[in-house]
Amino acid sequence: MSDASRVADATGNWVDSRAPQWTRPYLRLARLDRPIGSWLLLMPCWWSAALSAAMAHQIAPLPRDIALFFVGAFAMRGAGCTWNDITDRDLDAKVERTRSRPIPAGQVSVGQALTFLVLQALIGLAVLLQFNRFAVFTGIASLIIVAIYPFMKRITWWPQVVLGLAFSWGALMGFAVTFARLDAPALLLYAGSIAWVIGYDTIYAHQDAEDDALIGIKSTARLFGARTHQALVICYGLAVVLIALALLYAGAGLAAWIGLVAFAAHLIRQIRRLRIGDGALCWRLFLSNRDAGFLLFAGLLADALIRANG
Known part of the structure; x- marks a missing residue:
């Protein structure tokens, strides 16, 4: 049986087939039907956790940090997507791929979505409070970028840069947790991750380029156009050089x-x-960036294990 409330860009998943009916709009608000964004938010967290553990020659806290970052990334990505859907509800109604999302489709009210946002943010805060004070304040600082991101596509051709600032914040968090400070490796890893995010989100944005042009939404996909391949060489090249x-x-x-x-x-x-x-x-190709992130994480994790036991 088909689900009349199913989101147009969903692909048939556990939310559509197994989740209780009343939970589905909320699970879709949090994008738990499509968790790729949570994985992409998580990758820089895990990179920094592994790299900082290797620098400290100490892996005892690493399993705990990996687990906490996992929970925190999924909670905060869900909160971010809920905020994005609240601010973009009128725009989403004009785009074929997003018009059946819970708010424009009338499955959830703005008030209900705000309540759900707060609940997810509280989970993220509970995770953050497990760390040292410097890490707590570092994590809270990211909320400024998260709050302004949904509005950037209305005013700049480079909203992917702001997304990169937000989605790469985890590259700082591992160092904040391990050392209670941010040194050159943390900042370089953060910058490299930003370049990576700009690249993969440009690929993602090409799915909506035609609709975005019709309603006046800006993106690097529209900005680069036929020069996207050359732009990706620059973005991904910078990512590799900065991470190196x-x-x-x-x-x-x-x-x-x-x-x-x-x-x-x-x-x-x-x-x-x-x-x-x-x-x-x-x-x-956008989805495959989770695999790219895992490849780097595997190398960093192996290095941490080797250096701690060397």
Whole structure:
């Protein structure tokens, strides 16, 4: 039986088939039907946790930090998406892919969505309070960027930069948790992650480029247009170079460098395969960035284990 309330850009998943009916609009607000964004938010958290653990030659806290970052990333991405849907409800109603999202479809009121946002934010706060004071304040500072992001697509061709600032914040958090400070490796990892986010979200935005043009929404996909491949070479190239500098300053070992090479190879493959007019392919390539993130994390985690036991 089909679900009349199913979101147009959903792909048939556990929310559509197994979740209780009354929970589905809320699960969709949090994007738990499509958790790719949570994974992409989580990757820089795990990178920084592993790299900082390697620098400290101490892996005992790492399993706890990995678990807490997992919970926090899913909670805060859900809160961010809920906020995005609240602010974009009128725009979403004009785009084919998003018009059946819970708020424009009338499945959830703005007040209900705000209450749900607060609940998710409280989960994120509960996670954050497990860390030191410096990490708590560092995490809270990210909320400013999260709050303004949904409005950027209305005023700048570079909303992906602001998304990068928000989605890469986890690259700082591992160092804040481990050292209660932010040194060069943390800042370089953060900058590299921002460049990565700009690249993959440009690919994502090509799915909506035509609709965005009709309603006046700006994006790097529309800005780059036919030059997207060249732009991705720059973005992804910067990501690899900046992360390499972070590894160099951190004194990373061979395993971390192997992870970075695998990460770079994956990004090169994305650029070579991309066809900006093929929305389905853009979606698949965007999804594949979780795998790219895992490749780098695997190398950093192996390096942390080796250095701690060396």
